[in-house]
Amino acid sequence: MTLQTLYLIGFMVLVGAIIGGLTNSLAIKMLFRPYREIKLGSWRVPFTPGLIPKRHEELAGQLGKMVVDYLITAEGLGKKLKNPVFTDGMTKWLRIEVEKILKSEKSAANLIEESIGLKQPKQIALAKTEELVQKSMSTFLTNNREKTLEQVLPETLLRKVDETLEPATTYILERGQAFIGSAEGKEKLSVMIDRFLIQKGTFGNMISMFLGNDRLVDKVQPELLRFLQDSGTKKLVFQLLEQEWVKVKQKQLKEVEEYLNEEELVSAIVRGLESNVAIFQWIDQPMKQWSGTYQETIMNTYIPKGVEVILDLLSSHLEELLKRFHLDEIVSEQVKGFSVERLEELVLSISKREFKMITYLGALLGGIIGFIQSLIVGIIG
Structure with missing residues (x-):
């Protein structure tokens, strides 16, 4: 094999690798770019906008449907709600929050005014x-x-x-x-x-x-x-x-x-x-002044029972609740609200390494094709 043949093989491998890598890189970028349609007069430049900008609304709808049908389902949420770890965590959190209230220097009237903005609750109750x-x-x-x-x-x-x-x-x-x-x-x-x-x-x-x-x-x-x-x-x-x-x-x-x-x-x-x-x-006395008598009962009886009742109630009505929330519409609207630049940034932040590997694979395949072509040219020549 002559030196000229080696140069030819190396050159064709290099050209094939560059073309393969650039082609894959361009294909990946064309998923998102250009962001908007480009026109020359009344003629639209082909492949503009990119695939995802062009299918933005359709993508949003499909994502919303996918979330409701496969990701956040009534069955999956129900299992999570009934999970002992989740129940124990919810009970523990609620105990901490309720204890803060029961030991507060503030009166129930103050807490009601601060939490829901209801002024003079005692007078309203009377x-x-x-x-x-x-x-x-x-x-x-x-x-x-x-x-x-x-x-x-x-x-x-x-x-x-x-x-x-x-x-x-x-x-x-x-x-x-x-x-x-x-x-x-x-x-x-x-x-x-x-x-x-x-x-x-x-x-x-x-x-x-x-x-x-x-x-x-x-x-x-x-x-x-x-x-x-x-x-x-x-x-x-x-x-x-x-x-x-x-x-x-x-x-x-x-x-x-x-x-x-x-x-x-x-x-x-x-x-x-x-x-x-x-x-x-x-209602007008500090919470800690009168709540001590009931604290143990509230903490050890009412809170665990309350969490159990609430979670059971939620579990039995999850399907109806999810329908009423229109979660697919919420997800769809959120995705529609994303700019294409934001979507590109989001996807690349997750799959940047994989996209690089696709580019490298394209270069490898291009190089292999260039090598095969150089052999064919050598044999024919």
Whole structure:
């Protein structure tokens, strides 16, 4: 083999390698470039724009479909949500965040204002409570005006009043005895007797003259005390209270309604709720001041159970949620929003090494083809 033949082989190998490498490099660049269509007059230059700029919208749509159909699926997300590692991580994170809140110097009202921008939450809660009580009371009165109190009032309340009649009878008689037996009671009784005798005119004066007022009081007071202590009196008072209670129960609600001031009643109920429902006191106190009692229960019971319930709920509705999110449209819109330069940068950052290897492979193949061609030329020559 002559030196000239070696030069020819080397030259053709070099030319083939350069052509192969440049061709592959150009093909890779033509995926993205030119970025825009080039026209000479009304004639569009072939292969402009590049493949990806030309198919930008189609690529965006296909990427969105691929993400929904193959990458982010309900089945895949469901498995992830039920994974013990994920569940434990979520529980641990939530415990840390909740602990910060429970040990905060800020009140619940402050935290609500800061997190969702709701001003004066306690006042809003009270206003909503008043509105609810007002609405409930109006509905109740409208639906039950023709009913008796016995039909309307709770059975437990009716039974409680029935049980209270006897103690009430005893209380009334004992208070009456205490009053009549006191110095004040005796004085009042004396005044009443005196007034009674005056009203009787001459007959009263005669009684007063013969007996004397003080003597009459001394006689009446013990008799009244004996009357109040008598078992028959107790039975009589009990029967009277019972009869009156029966009459009250038979009254229709509309008869009682006229004695009610609905606005004052609603206001009283709301004030009672504010004073007795703990949340209305807690909302203005620092969280750490009252949350300590409940911290262990919240951390060890409510949070794990809450995470379990939420993840189960999400898992069972993932398919519907993904449909409502329109994830394919979101991905498609995001990709459409990318500039072609950005897409090129993104793809090259991931596959730069592979693209270089393709270029080198083209040069290698070009070199091999050049070598074969040089052999053919040598044989023919």
